[in-house]
Amino acid sequence: MSLYKKIKAVQDGKDIEGYLDCLHEDFVFVRHQLGTEVSKSDWMPTLTAMMESDTLSFSNQRCLYENDEIMVEHSLMTFPDGTSEAVMVVNLLKDGKIIRTETGATPIK
Secondary structure, three states: OOHHHHHHHHHHOOOHHHHHHOEEEEEEEEOOOOOOEEEHHHHHHHHHHHHHOOOOEEEEEEEEEEOOOEEEEEEEEEOOOOOEEEEEEEEEEEOOEEEEEEEEEEEEO
């Protein structure tokens, strides 16, 4: 199973532990709003809130490209405050897991 298919399955199932298992021990998330980097342990509360939310939704989610080094995703996200964004996610991979994630987003009106 590709890593994208595994990520999609755990997202759809809101399986927080399954998602964390897809992240490398040295995982870093780069916040596109500020350019700051967040470690795996610091990312866990945000990830948990996202997975537990009934008002955060993904649509038109797809993998644009995936190999052993990179996985590029695109989706439309609707947030609890009612705003929507088109989100590009670039994941760098190491040892079959995501080691670095950077996003870019465009507000949808």
